Amino acid sequence: MVFxxxxxxxxxxxxVVFMSSxxxxxxxxxxxxxxxxxxxxxxxxxxxxxxxxxxxxxxFMAEKKTNESGVAIFELDELFDQYGKKEDKIAYFTVxxxxxxxxxxxxxxxxxxxxxSTETIILED
Numbered sequence: 001m002v003f004x005x006x007x008x009x010x011x012x013x014x015x016v017v018f019m020s021s022x023x024x025x026x027x028x029x030x031x032x033x034x035x036x037x038x039x040x041x042x043x044x045x046x047x048x049x050x051x052x053x054x055x056x057x058x059x060f061m062a063e064k065k066t067n068e069s070g071v072a073i074f075e076l077d078e079l080f081d082q083y084g085k086k087e088d089k090i091a092y093f094t095v096x097x098x099x100x101x102x103x104x105x106x107x108x109x110x111x112x113x114x115x116x117s118t119e120t121i122i123l124e125d
Contacts, residue, residue, distance in 0.1 A: 041070025
């Protein structure tokens with residue numbers, strides 16, 4: 001009877017360890033908030049992020065429009081999959097944002113793997 005309890009306890013303990021090791025990592029996300037010069041969130045603004053290859057970020061470019069809350073959300077898991085195992089998984093971007101203006105407003109952003117990073121761009125008139 002003691003042997004059965006010991007085996008059962010061992011199996012339960014191993015199950016807990018295996019289940020905890022199968023947890024999924026958090027997604028890597030960059031949220032860009034776009035505000036007007038009057039500091040109002042701007043829905044429908046065009047946002048483009050471009051990886052800064054001078055800071056060892058792999059080539060990357062993505063475009064989105066801000067949602068009704070004035071936020072463009074970029075998922076970056078595919079980008080971080082390009083990094084080597086021992087590299088610091090930090091990406092640097094140049095951010096271009098514009099609404100109805102002819103020229104975009106430039107900004108910088110940084111994102112880390114498994115985290116949600118944020119950046120705010122205030123549009124120039």
